[in-house]
Amino acid sequence: MLDIGKQIIKQIVSPLADRAGVYDHKVESLLGSTNRLLVLMYHRVIDDLASDPFALGMCVRQKYFEEQLAWLAANTQVLPLNVAVQRLLDNEPLPPHAVAITFDDGLLDNLTCAAPLLEKYRLPATFYIITGGLEEGTPMWWDQAIAMLATTNAQSLDPRAVGLPELPHELSLHRHARRASCITILNALWERNPTAIAQCLEQMRRVLRPGTIPPALRAPRMNVEQVQEMARRGFQIGAHTSRHIDPKLFNREQLRADLLASRRQLQDICQQPVDSFAYPGGRSSVWMPDLLDTLGFHHAVDTRRGINQAPAARFAIARVGMPDTPVGDFKRAIRNLTIIDATH
Template structure:
C-alpha cells in the first residue's frame, strides 16, 4: 500500500485510538494455517504468498508486532504498546517454514507456530485427506454411498468445495478412529495418490526455532478435546509438548486448543489441564482481542480475511474497538 504521509499518520492515529496500549492495552492475535505459493480455488480462505507479504508489510509499518510470549507478559503488566499484534499459525504445515517464515524474517517479524506433532515428517491431517481426495476425483460425481454420504456432485469448483466442506463438517466431531477409517475409505474410493509433503519435518520445526520463531504445542493428533476422555486429552497435550521439546531443545510454554471454540471444542477441564501442566498461556479461536482481564489460558484470536490493504487494517482496528 503506497499511501501518502498524511494517510499513514491517519492510519496510525486511528489504530492508536482503537487499539490503545498501556493501562487500556489490548492484544490482537492473528491466526493463520497455510501460506500458499499461489491462490488455490479449492482453498480460497488460505492466503497466498503475495497476500501474506502485503499483510506482513502493513503490520510492520503500522503495528507493533511482538513475540506472543512477550506480548502476553506485557499485556498483564499493562505495558503493551499501542497497536500490539501477534502472528500465529496452527497445525504445522510445511509452507509455514518454506513460504511464511522467509516473509516474516524479511520484515523483521516474529510468529508463533503451534504444531500437531503426529503429522510431522510425512503425515497428513485427516481433513487434508478429504480435500486432496476431492481435488483428484476424476469424475463429475463421487459415489460415497457405501461410506454413508450418498452420491456427491463435484462437476464444478463450487461443488467440490461444498462436497468436502460437508464431509469435513460431518466427520470432524467423530472419534479419532472413526475419522481415520472414514477418510481412508474416501481416499481409497477416489484411488488417487495423495501428497505426503503438506506438513513440516522435524528439521523444519527446529529451523523455525533457530530463526527466532516461537514453537507452541497443539496436541499430537489434533483431536476435539471435548469429545476425548480426560486421559486421552492429557496424553495428547503432554506428548505433543514433550516431542516438540525434544526437537527444539527448549521448553515449550504456549498451547493452542485444536479447533479452539470454547465450550464446543474444549471445556473447562482442558483449561485446567493446560494450567496444571505449567503452560504460561493458551490460545483459542474465540473471536476477539485480549485485555488484562482476559483468562491467559483462553486468549482469543481472529482471522484477517480481507485481502485489500485498507480493509485489512480497518478490520484489525475494528476488531479491537468492538471487543474492548
Template sequence: MKTFIKGNLKKIICPFLYYTGYFDHRLRKQKEKAIILMYHRIHEKGDGAGVNKGAFERQMEFIKRKMIPIPLTDISAWLSKRKPLPPRAIAITFDDGYEDNFANAYPILRKFDIPATIFLTTGHIETTKVFWWDKVNEIIRKTKKPFIHLKDFQDFIKDGYMHSAESIRLNTMKEKICAMKTVQELFKTFEYNRVNEAVALLQKILDVEEREIECPPMLNWHQIREMSNNGIDFGAHTVTHVNLSGVSSGQAEEEINDSKKIIEENINKPVYGFAYPYGLE
C-alpha cells in the same frame, strides 16, 4: 454457494475499507487490546488450501507499517498484568507445522522483523503422515467428477440427520475451493474416530487413486531449530491433532504434555504456549 458469495464479498469490501481509511481509523482506536492472526499454510498455489505467498508478504508489509507486531508471550504477560501492551499490538501464529512455514513464511517474517509462534503437531513433524483435511483437498482437486452429493455422508452425521442435502459442483477451481471448505466443515461435525472412514468414502465416490494424492510436507527438526534461533517461538498443538473434546481427560493430558515435552527436547527451550486443535469447544 454461500461460501463462494462470502469470499467474493470480502474481495470487494476489504479494498474499499482500506482505501477509505477505515482500517487506519479502527487501528487508532485500538488500545488495551491485541489482535492475534492465525495461519496454517503459506504457499504459491493460491488454491484455497492456505494463503498465497504474495498475499502473505503484502499482509506482513501492512502489519509492519501500520501496527506493532509482538510475540504471543507478550500478550500472555499483559493478560496476567505482568507487562503493558503497546497500542495497535498484533501477534502472528501458525498451526500444525507445515514445511512451507519455513520455506515461504519464515523469510518474509525475517524481512520485516516480525516475531511469530508456530504450534506443532509433533506426531507429524519429520514424517510423511497426512492430515485428513489435506487429503480431502487433494481428492477434490484431482477428481474429474462434476459434483458431489453431501447426502452420501448421511450415515456419519451424529444425530443421523443430514442438515443439508446440498450438491456441490466441481467443474472449476473456484467451485472446488468452495467444495473443500464445505466438505471440511461437514467432516468436522462427524465423530472424530470416523473422519478417516468418511475421507475414504469421499475418495471412492470421487474416483481418485491413492497415487494421485500429493499432500504437503511437514517441518523437520533442523528447520524448527533454525527458526527457534531466529525469532520464532514454538508451542504445543498435541501429538496427533486429536479433537480433545472427544477423548478422555487422561488421553487429553497425554496428548498435551507429550507434545510439549517433544518440542522442548528438540529445541532445548521451555515451551509455554498451547493451541487447541479445532479450537476450544
C-alpha cells in the same frame, strides 16, 4: 452469490474504502490503547492458488502476506506472543498498536515462505506444531480429504459409502457444489475420533478413486529437522496436540496424555520450553483449561475473533484469521473486531 459478493467487497470495495481513509480511524481507536493485544492467526502462505482449491480461508498468498507484514511493521508494534500475553496477565502497559503473529499446524510453507518474510521485516511469530506423524510426514487428515475431493472425477458421493451416514444421501461434486460438499464432509470428520477418521479417509479413496495429487495440493509438513530450524532462527514453538482432533471426543486422562506427549516431543526437538498452546480448530472441552494450567502451560490461544484487553483470560486468548487479500481488506477485517472483556 454470497461468495461473489464477498469477493467484490474484498477486492474492490475494501481497497477503495481504504484509500479514502475509512478504516484508519476505527483501527486506531481499537489498537491505540496500551491495554489491548491483537493476535493474528495464519495457517499457510502459498504462491499458487491451486494449493487452496476450495478457498477454505486457510491460505494467504505470498504477495498479500508480504503486504500485510509491511503494513504491520510500519504501523504496529509486533511482540513475541509470550511477552505480550504476560503483560496482559500482569495488567502492565503494552505499547500502543500491540500485535502478535501466530501460525497453526506446522506446514512446510511456514518455513519456506513465511519465515523469510517475517525475518525480512524483523517480526517475531509463534508456530503451533501438530506432532502426530511429524517424523513420517503424514499429511493432515483434512488435507487428505481436500486433495481427494479436488482430484476425483466423481460427480456425486453417497456419504453412507464412506462412513458418514448422518449426512444427506447424496452430496453433489459438480463444480459449483464441490466446495460446499467439502465443507460438509470436513465438519462431519471433526465429529469423529482418529480411528474413525482414518477409516472414512480409506473409504473415500476407494469410492472417489482420486487422481494423482499434484505438488500444489500435497501440503507437506515440516519435519523434525525443519521444526528445529524454526526454533534456532528464534521463532517460538507452541503445542497444538498430536492429532488435531476435537478434545470433546476424549476423556480427561486421554487429553492429559496427549498434551504431555505433544509438549514433550516438541521440547525434545527444540531443546527449549514449550508453554504456549493452540486449541485444535479452536475446539476445547470442559477439562482443557484446568489441564493446561495443571500441566504448566502459560497460556492458550483459540479462534474466537476479537481484540484481547487486560485483564485477559489466560487460556482463552482471542485471535483473528487473516484474509487472502491486500492491505485494505486486511484492515477491514481488523476494523470489524470487538474488544474481548474477560471479566464478563
